[in-house]
Each structure stands twice: as C-alpha cells, then as structure tokens.
Amino acid sequence: MTPEDLSALIASVLERLVAAGTITISGDLPAVRVERPRSREHGDWSTNAAMQLAKRAGMAPRQLAALLAPEIEKNAGIDSVEVAGPGFINIRLSAGAAGELAKTIVGAGVNYGRSDSGSGVTLDLEYVSANPTGPIHIGGARWAAVGDSLARILAATGSTVIREYYFNDHGTQIDRFSASLQARALGEELPEDGYGGSYIEDIANQVIADEVAAGRPDPRTLPREEGREVFRARGVKLMFAEIQRSLHEFGSDFDVFFHEQSLYDSGAVDEAIAALRERGVIFEADGATWVRTTAFGDDKDRVIIKKDGNYAYFAADIAYFRDKRRRADKAIYMLGADHHGYIGRMYAMAAAFGDKTGRGEGMEILIGQLVNLMRNGTPVRMSKRAGTVVTLEDLVDAVGVDAARYSLVRASVDSALDLDLDLIASHTNDNPVYYVQYAHARTVAVDRNATEHGVRREDAFEPALLEEADAALLSELARFPRVVNEAAELRAPHRVARYLEELAAAYHGWYGKARVTPRADEPVSDLHRTRLWVNDAARQVFANGLGLLGVSAPEHM
Known part of the structure; x- marks a missing residue:
C-alpha cells in the first residue's frame, strides 16, 4: 500500500462521514497528505488531515481525529490506527499489505513512480541556451543536467514537454565572435572585447579549410567585411554544431532549436509590438518606443525600439514569449545567476499580454546559481580550449558523464555549488x-x-x-x-x-x-x-x- 493509496482511503473515509452527517465540513475537501513519521515507533504512515480540517469541521483536531481513526482502521491492510499529539493520525499497515508493495513495484516496472498528475498540460522548457560563441561553460553544464532531468520528471508525471534551446544568433555577441575568428585567421590581435581560447583558432582554421575544399575563396583573401561575413555564417554553424555534440554526449537533447534571428526575419517582433500596442501598453517618449511594464509590477518601463531605430534586446524577448505561448500552456525559462534582474520585466511583459504572473500561469522563471570546481579546497582552472572558462567537456573529461550529471543535479539550483573533483571521481x-x-x-x-x-x-x-x-x-x-x-x-x-x-x-x-x-x-x-x-x-x-x-x-x- 503506497502513500497515495492511503491518501485515497482517508479521503473516502472523510467523504463517507460527511455524507452520513457525522461531520460537517464547509467547502471542498483538500487532498489528504500522508507522510512517514520521524520515528518508526509511531507507525508506518501519518496524516495531519484532522488538524487541517478541524476548524472547518467546527471541532478540536483530536476530536475529529478520534472520529476518523476507527473508520480508517476498518479497512483491509490496516493493522492499527492511533491518535497522537495535537491530532496526528498514525497508521500501521499489516505485514501483508506492506509486503504487497514489492509485487506492485515489480509488476509496474519502469512505470512505477510515473503518474498523470500533470496530464493535459504542455510545457515549453527552455534551458542552457548559451550563445554560440564558445563551448558550454560549467554554469551551462549545470542547466544541461538540471534541465534535462526536470524534463524527464515532468514527462513522467504526464506533462507534454517541449525541450527548447534559444539560439542567440543576432546581436553584438555574434559580431564580436566573427571579429575574433577573422583576427585569429589573419594573425592579428584579438579585438578588445573579443573571445579568447584556442577554440577560436580551431574554428577559424576549419572555416578556411571548408571554404577552400568547397571551391570557394579563402575568406582571408576577401575584402574585410565580406570575409568577416563568411567567418560569421560558417563559424557560428561550426560552433553551434560543437555545442550540440557536447550536449548530446552529455545526454541532453532538445526538441526545438529556436533561432533568435527568425523572430526578426519572420516579422514576429513587429507583430508582437503591434499586439501590445493594441492592448494600450506601448508609448513613445524621448525618440524611443517603450512598453509600460511599470503598470504590471516592473520597476521601470522598458525600451523596445531605441532612438536610432534599432530594436532593443527586450523586443526579441517579447516576440519569443508570444511564440512560446502559442505552442505551450506555460513557458518555463531556466536562466543563469546573471539574469536575476530579468525576472520583474519578464513577468510584467507576460502580464502585458494578458497572462497572470506567478507559478501556475503562462510564465515561470527559474534562476540557477554558480558552480565552482574545487580540488583540495582550491578552485580549479583547467580549461585550455576556452581560456579561463571551465567547460562542460572539461568536467566530463575529469569525472565522466554520470558523476558530472548527478553531482550537478543533487543540489538545489537556488544555491551556489562547490564540486570537489576528487570526491565525485572516487569509488567510495x-x-x-x-x-x-x-x-x-x-x-x-x-x-x-x-x-x-x-x-x-x-x-x-x-x-x-x-x-x-x-x-x-x-x-x-x-x-x-x-x-x-x-x-x-x-x-x-x-x-x-x-x-x-x-x-x-x-x-x-x-x-x-x-x-x-x-x-x-x-x-x-x-x-x-x-x-x-x-x-x-x-x-x-x-x-x-x-x-x-x-x-x-x-x-x-
């Protein structure tokens, strides 16, 4: 007999007593919680249902518990029931009922633990979404492990889960990446804000080799802007292919790779802005176009079209959320610690579209904290390909996929994580x-x-x-x-x-x-x-x- 079985049994007892007029409880009956007592001496399971419902039943918790206990005890598989403390009901199963669980589990096989509690809901779960400008770093590795595990768990409870990676192929990061590839290829100094690490040289050389092999000009011989565009187009694809490979080998695959650039190419950004304008939350000021997010709890209004006519990054956020909500009942964003300031504006944006904010509505944001690799109490900096950044591949090379995934998942993402490499690689x-x-x-x-x-x-x-x-x-x-x-x-x-x-x-x-x-x-x-x-x-x-x-x-x- 599982806790769920007991919950259903106690709920049926409550319903019978209400139907018989033995007790009167206002409103709907809540789900009955059954927990394991701290001490096995108190029984196999315990419920505080009487304490929860006493006020609504108009009686003391122990009085209500005393009515429930004998009715629960009448059922097959229950050895004894007693009232304890302020109104806890402690339940001891018969040996046969407890043992039957073994047969239930073996019979259920891979389905034991699965349920339909989340059925009928489609969730768009976005995680990792690192810019295609370098290998997945250790923080992204945490999201890869946690996000993939969460997707598996949500699916196990009946939800339809869309695993999504947001491909940031628009904006200044890609400009800096392209300039870094070109500089390495030409033997020049990296731009001041460029990307370092040996992977930049590897990708630049691969772009050159692929272009020449395809019978196209060596991009180093092209006019500077034309050559940079080649490094941009080919280099981003190569970098992203490497990211996908690393994630796949880590056991984290995706259903959708959503390209940021597609939001602009398809006109989705303009459509989203028009939709908000129809809702009366767009205004013009100081030569820019704004969303009045303060009307929905944000600390300040947000620019979506800048004075120079270019879109602000928030414009893509608006269009992307609108696209997600067309495909799913809820958009779940898993973001890094540096995105904490995004929470207010994102929930406000969702509310501007008519969604209610908070859990259970159209948007949910999870923020993950940093990961530190340690050895003998000292931070580890071991990446050669990515400069000073520790990558997913570095971690896997050091401890293997299983140890890496498990270690990244076993702590709440709300807290920073220190991983002891020697410990998680040990066989103890x-x-x-x-x-x-x-x-x-x-x-x-x-x-x-x-x-x-x-x-x-x-x-x-x-x-x-x-x-x-x-x-x-x-x-x-x-x-x-x-x-x-x-x-x-x-x-x-x-x-x-x-x-x-x-x-x-x-x-x-x-x-x-x-x-x-x-x-x-x-x-x-x-x-x-x-x-x-x-x-x-x-x-x-x-x-x-x-x-x-x-x-x-x-x-x-």
Missing part, C-alpha cells in the same frame, strides 16, 4: 553517485546469487512473513511516486537525487539484516523468496530514479 561511499549506483549493482548481485542458490521469485510470495527490516525498506520504496510528483511540482530534480541516497542507505542497511539466500545449512524458504521480491523492487526503483536523472544504473561496479 562518500561519493553520492557511487553510493547510489553501487546500491543498484548490489541488487543485481543479490538477484544473481539468489538464482545460483535456487531462490526464485516465481515460486512463492508470502508478504506476511516479512520482518521489521523489510518493512523499513518497503516504506522507503513507497515514497518514490510522491518524491517524483513533488520534484515536478517544485521544479526540483535534486529531490530525486537526495531520495535515492536515502534509499541507498536503507537498502544497504536492509542488506546487512535480511538474507535473500539461505545459509549453507538451511533450505530455501518462502521468506527467502519473498525477500527476493523486495530486493527486485528496490532494483527497479533505483533504475527508475537514476533514469529520471539521466544517470546509468550499472549492474557491476
């Missing part, structure tokens, strides 16, 4: 990803040993034989669906990682107490066979959880 239990992957490999080894000793899942399933050690592990396994739902609702993939670490601790503890294979002097029993179900349920949950993070579940360590 102090390394979280190793600890979790080793737990999965151990479940496979147990299964293998069980087969060698003639213990087969198919021969018997007697959950009533399970003991306290088994119940402790099963209660952890029962939490997984709720953890996935909470990770989706809160946009917090790190909750899945932290859960897996807690599950690994529970599994390793169970492994030391509960035997699946018989000792040399004893026959195979129904308890051994039933424990194999528990082991295999744990194996499935480890695999499902690691899969949501894009991390492999190895069978050998």
